[in-house]
Amino acid sequence: MWTYILRRSFQALFTLLIITVLCFLLTRFSGDPLAQYAANPRMSAADKEALKERLGLNDPLYVQYFKWLGLAIQGDLGQSFFARQPVSEMIGQRLPNTIVLMFTAEVITVSFALMLGIISAVKQYSFWDNAITTFSFIGFSIPIFFSALGLMLIFAVQFKEWGLPYLPTGAAVWDKSDPVEYIKNLILPVTALAFVNTAGYSRFVRTSILEVLGLDYIRTARAKGLTGRAVLFKHALRNAALPLVTIVGLDIPFLLGGAIVTESVFSWPGMGRLFWEYAQRSDYPVVLGVLLIISTAVVVLTIVTDVIYTFVDPRIRLS
Amino acid sequence: MKRNLFALLSLLVLASMVLAACGSPAATEEAPAATEAPAATEEAETEEAAAACEPAGTEPIAFPDGGKSVTGAYDQEPDAVVPYFTQMSYAVWVTQMTLVGLGEWTDEGTFIPELAVEIPSADNGGVSEDGLTITWKLKDCLFWSDGTPLTAEDVAFTWEFVMDPGNAVSTRSGYDKIASVEAVDATTVVITFSELYPAWPTLFTQGPNNAGAILPKHILEGVTAAESDPFIRMPTVGSGPFVITEWIPGDYMELLPNPNFYKGRAILDRLQIRFVADSAAALAALQTGDVDFYPNFSEGDIATLESLAPAVVLTVDPGSNFEHYFFNQGRVAGVDGRGAADNEGFCPFKDVRVRKAITLGINRQAIVDALLSGKTTVPVSQWPNSGWTNTSLTVDGYDPDAAAALLDEAGYTLGADGIRAGECDGEQVKLSFNFETTTAPIRIDIATAAQADLAKIGVEFTPIHTPAGTFFGQYVDGGPLTTGNYDMGGYTTGFYPDPYTNSYKCEEIPTAENPSGNNWYHLCDPALSDLIESSLATVDPAERKAILDEAQAYIAENYYVIMMYARANVMGSTPRFNFGPSGGDSHMFWQAETWDVTE
Numbered sequence A: 001m002w003t004y005i006l007r008r009s010f011q012a013l014f015t016l017l018i019i020t021v022l023c024f025l026l027t028r029f030s031g032d033p034l035a036q037y038a039a040n041p042r043m044s045a046a047d048k049e050a051l052k053e054r055l056g057l058n059d060p061l062y063v064q065y066f067k068w069l070g071l072a073i074q075g076d077l078g079q080s081f082f083a084r085q086p087v088s089e090m091i092g093q094r095l096p097n098t099i100v101l102m103f104t105a106e107v108i109t110v111s112f113a114l115m116l117g118i119i120s121a122v123k124q125y126s127f128w129d130n131a132i133t134t135f136s137f138i139g140f141s142i143p144i145f146f147s148a149l150g151l152m153l154i155f156a157v158q159f160k161e162w163g164l165p166y167l168p169t170g171a172a173v174w175d176k177s178d179p180v181e182y183i184k185n186l187i188l189p190v191t192a193l194a195f196v197n198t199a200g201y202s203r204f205v206r207t208s209i210l211e212v213l214g215l216d217y218i219r220t221a222r223a224k225g226l227t228g229r230a231v232l233f234k235h236a237l238r239n240a241a242l243p244l245v246t247i248v249g250l251d252i253p254f255l256l257g258g259a260i261v262t263e264s265v266f267s268w269p270g271m272g273r274l275f276w277e278y279a280q281r282s283d284y285p286v287v288l289g290v291l292l293i294i295s296t297a298v299v300v301l302t303i304v305t306d307v308i309y310t311f312v313d314p315r316i317r318l319s
Numbered sequence B: 001m002k003r004n005l006f007a008l009l010s011l012l013v014l015a016s017m018v019l020a021a022c023g024s025p026a027a028t029e030e031a032p033a034a035t036e037a038p039a040a041t042e043e044a045e046t047e048e049a050a051a052a053c054e055p056a057g058t059e060p061i062a063f064p065d066g067g068k069s070v071t072g073a074y075d076q077e078p079d080a081v082v083p084y085f086t087q088m089s090y091a092v093w094v095t096q097m098t099l100v101g102l103g104e105w106t107d108e109g110t111f112i113p114e115l116a117v118e119i120p121s122a123d124n125g126g127v128s129e130d131g132l133t134i135t136w137k138l139k140d141c142l143f144w145s146d147g148t149p150l151t152a153e154d155v156a157f158t159w160e161f162v163m164d165p166g167n168a169v170s171t172r173s174g175y176d177k178i179a180s181v182e183a184v185d186a187t188t189v190v191i192t193f194s195e196l197y198p199a200w201p202t203l204f205t206q207g208p209n210n211a212g213a214i215l216p217k218h219i220l221e222g223v224t225a226a227e228s229d230p231f232i233r234m235p236t237v238g239s240g241p242f243v244i245t246e247w248i249p250g251d252y253m254e255l256l257p258n259p260n261f262y263k264g265r266a267i268l269d270r271l272q273i274r275f276v277a278d279s280a281a282a283l284a285a286l287q288t289g290d291v292d293f294y295p296n297f298s299e300g301d302i303a304t305l306e307s308l309a310p311a312v313v314l315t316v317d318p319g320s321n322f323e324h325y326f327f328n329q330g331r332v333a334g335v336d337g338r339g340a341a342d343n344e345g346f347c348p349f350k351d352v353r354v355r356k357a358i359t360l361g362i363n364r365q366a367i368v369d370a371l372l373s374g375k376t377t378v379p380v381s382q383w384p385n386s387g388w389t390n391t392s393l394t395v396d397g398y399d400p401d402a403a404a405a406l407l408d409e410a411g412y413t414l415g416a417d418g419i420r421a422g423e424c425d426g427e428q429v430k431l432s433f434n435f436e437t438t439t440a441p442i443r444i445d446i447a448t449a450a451q452a453d454l455a456k457i458g459v460e461f462t463p464i465h466t467p468a469g470t471f472f473g474q475y476v477d478g479g480p481l482t483t484g485n486y487d488m489g490g491y492t493t494g495f496y497p498d499p500y501t502n503s504y505k506c507e508e509i510p511t512a513e514n515p516s517g518n519n520w521y522h523l524c525d526p527a528l529s530d531l532i533e534s535s536l537a538t539v540d541p542a543e544r545k546a547i548l549d550e551a552q553a554y555i556a557e558n559y560y561v562i563m564m565y566a567r568a569n570v571m572g573s574t575p576r577f578n579f580g581p582s583g584g585d586s587h588m589f590w591q592a593e594t595w596d597v598t599e
Helices: A002-028 A045-054 A061-073 A087-122 A127-141 A144-161 A179-213 A216-223 A228-240 A242-256 A260-265 A271-280 A284-312 B002-022 B044-052 B089-098 B152-163 B279-288 B299-307 B352-361 B364-371 B400-409 B441-455 B526-534 B541-558
Strands: B069-074 B103-105 B111-113 B133-137 B178-185 B188-193 B242-248 B252-257 B270-275 B293-297 B313-327 B420-424 B427-430 B432-437 B460-465 B488-494 B561-573
Touching (some): A002 A061, A002 A284, A061 A284, A087 A228, A087 A242, A144 A179, A144 A260, A179 A228, A179 A242, A179 A260, A216 A228, A228 A242, A260 A271, A260 B279, B069 B279, B152 B178, B279 B561, B293 B299, B299 B313, B299 B441, B352 B441, B364 B441, B432 B441, B488 B561, B526 B541
Parallel strands (some): B069 B270
Antiparallel strands (some): B242 B252, B252 B270, B293 B561, B313 B488, B313 B561, B420 B427
């Protein structure tokens, strides 16, 4: 197993290197960080040239890349062109907020998906199955910017207008050390995220349980005289949940990237907004920093998921 | 196996709970304790002056229970608040409230003193006869928010700091024309220019399009590579009505009253600025009262805001920025060896009749009425809503018949496909060309309206909407404006508080030798170029006005640009918040000390 992990780690390093090259080229060609100053009558041509020189944009592309990579390897993600703060500091400020939002949403999503998926599978073609299926397709089809804005308009704006107790839009300045305030501000964004994700996950759980329920060993378990509940939870779910582990495992690194739309709608100071705001300004160091963290997490967690798999599923051996 | 699965799930739950616990207040940016012991000044006069008056406090006034608090929403977070290091409006909207200058512009565009006693003029002896020396007198008993005296030394230091090659300021424009800044005594500062600089009022003064605050010598003395200094990003000592006390990136900024503000303490007890993603988030928050104001709605939002009254109060102030359409004039007149553009513009645009016909063929007033709720105007020139406007000019109204007649006269006749064609430089050319601008929704709507209008006179005008980053791309990256690779273009700009612009200067046409040139019209009309340059040869405002009047008339006669509409500041606020008089250029932030709430 250790050989396996070692081999995978080397592969991962190589993959990461390729990713950095691609990300660097993609961000470098995605826009011009000086464009925001272009129509600015206050800055003379010489000012713009000086700024370009200071940001290192006059260097050949490969020099820029190796300079960045050299520092990144040492843990220095550079300084934001725009905010003039170290990128790692900026990420450090946003990451905890994103983790709270995304992991809460993920836990709720997985719990609901399991619940709904099981009901759907066990009571196949019943009223509940149809209802859940309908809900899933609605959740799946509505773009998140629509459901997020809709939730905000109903539960914040309209509820206030109707004189009902209403939830915050997230745009007020609120006290993050007050747990009640925290939960109140978390409800709408988490609901928006969970609504969309639960829909997809529950379909997934339903399908994999249905698949497992038709297998011989389940018939054997039933023949043994086990109760339906025991068959489901002891035997079926165990195997049916395996693909879910893969999906959740692969989801986790992306959770670190935050949710651009949800964070934007609810003014949540997280990674998604950081990425989006600085991508719009073509602030390469920040965009690259965020991408590097996400891709590293993806690569590392893919290995971790594979290793965990051997524990969850004894049929799998790493070699 | 079941245990494993549940262990994994519980681990997930546990992990998220732990992370949730860690996630509470995001790394709070601690306000550096910038209060140093007031520096003992060496000059005896300063000591005397300081002895005669005392600061009201040494730190921002803490927020009392039940105090008056206002929250604003900004959809862009400032990069740095110290003005010499930023070019962002949102940053200047914080600077206006925290670091003031010697003078500022009122809501009506009048230049008034701030830290100074009066505006220097030839009459009061502040402007020397040759126009090269400007003498500013500061008010007595000025203090920084930490209680240190604010003196002429700070003004002199500000200039040295800006000119220090070790500090990467965003622009030294104007400051590089100064030979010396001398603090004659604690309240008198003499600025000597090395050459005539008529825009001297824009130096060391404040306004949205020029930000020249006075900087604290006692804090910044000895600082180099200041662009990365925490104080430059977040000045915790200031001279404005408020002082920044906290700034959590991506979240909010808190400002508390400055006890030593020269006009007395602000009425509000606290001002918070919440950073939101966009104007839609700000609008929802305004409706629920989560925020009290948002300063930067688009003109396209006016109708929505009007429909939300009385819960949301709408304020629209037309300003000196303008949206204009223009013709690529590349190589039209590259005469005298000046201003040879790389790319040639669309041939028919060389004919003033074609330019005039297109101007007359767009119903600009209808666009303003329908798409901008009639809240702004079609300006006569590129100096709208300012004292520099040539008031003798009039706007050409919509006249499709006259436009058609002009095109006929120019030899462009209607073809079977409804598009005119004619001969230009010996070649058969169809009046079909591209119009390039950004992807802003209001620009898309207006370009579509213009397209429909021009189709009626047999002109095919095809809008191309490119993201701003590409549209304004640099010369080396092949940006369409800078390389002159477009037919017609449109965007917003403005020339104020000083009216000078180099965007008509032949030498400013971007080329490989001068890739950052500002003449994106690629127009070299030596008469116009020289005329505008001559406005720099005098400091006498009346003389400059006469020159600019002539330039405006010249541009109008030649139909070089189509003035679409004067850009307006569109602000939304809650009824409880009163922000007093606001004006186009000074925006709502020039008198933040008078802001109040009615509960």
